[in-house]
Amino acid sequence: MPAVAQVATQQSAKPAAPDQFTAPAPTAIEVRAQPIASFDLRDPSHARFGALQFRSGLVLTSGFRGFGGLSALRLDPKGESFIAISDHGTWFTGRIVYAGREMTGLAEVEAASMLGADGKPLAKRGWYDTESLAFDGGTAYVGIERVNQIVKFDFGRDGVRALGEPIAVPPGLRKLPHNKGVESLVFVPKGQKLPGTLIAISERGLDADGNIVGFLIGGKTPGQFAVRRTENFDISDAMLLPSGDLLLLERKFSWLAGVGIRIRRIALSTLAPGAIIDGGAIFNADLGYEIDNMEGLDSHVDADGSTVLTMVSDDNFSMIQRTLLLQFTLLEE
Secondary structure (H helix, E strand, C coil): CCHHHCCCCCCCCCCCCHHHCCCCCCEECCEEEEEECCCECCCCCCCEECCEEEEEEEEEEECCCCCCCEEEEEECCCCCEEEEEECCCEEEEEEEEEECCEEEEEEEEEEEECEECCCCEHHHHCCCCEEEEEEECCEEEEEECCCCEEEEEEHHHHHHHCEEEECCCCHHHHCCCCCCCEEEEEECCCCCCCCCEEEEEEEEEECCCCCEEEEEEECCCCEEEEECCCCCCEEEEEEECCCCEEEEEEEEEECCCEEEEEEEEEEHHHCCCCCEECCCEEEEEECCECCCCEEEEEEEECCCCCEEEEEEECCCCCCCCCEEEEEEEECCC
């Protein structure tokens, strides 16, 4: 079982001809990395941003045409091996290389098409807008926008060759907006509130009060909930800290205000059917910082016991956007 199984100026443009971009079988690719010296473009000495402290960052590029569009990322407990997905229905696996606490590049990177139950690429049937990823041991769950489906894979047994099987989802999830569907998935392990529950949160499926709709799937208390929407932010990913707090990665874009991202921290104990959950922002950034269309968020604990957050951006396969990999220390005080 892989170790990980243990554990912008554009808005999600429609991917074009995904089959031209993806590798049907696992294919080794080269990914180049350019270091980001400072997160703050205006003040290189600035290192703390809310509850986060910048550690290192990379700008990633590749000669492989299908590299990019990264919409979710999951790491092993050491923050080294990773599994990422693109919104062209592609798996990316590999390893982050470090020099001390700083990322220096990616190694052993492979790309492969996500496969359906028939063994053919999901993209061939139009199920390519894969936006969210969660693991329950060796089982991977992938959320797909536009068709509003969640597919599970026996990743622990078969890796990227695993066949995807759609799971039963609530009727409300199937009715989410065409391009604002399930954007984040979190599986709650034993020892936390709501154990065995798959949390699915939409990007901008709104209830009657304008809050973002989410679903509790499986577990003992399935149902629908909402995340209070403020300042026109949409949700792009979520993850669960060992402490039992849910971190929401959010983004917004307007021609007047530009691009912004933030992270909100919400107690998992507040999550229940019918609840409207909310929490304060622990991190905010705009285009004065090294950001892009940030879509993926995960964490690990380093050798010193610090909680490290890793973010990745979706470049929408656009020449004017970038694939960024950023790491921060979460400061608990």
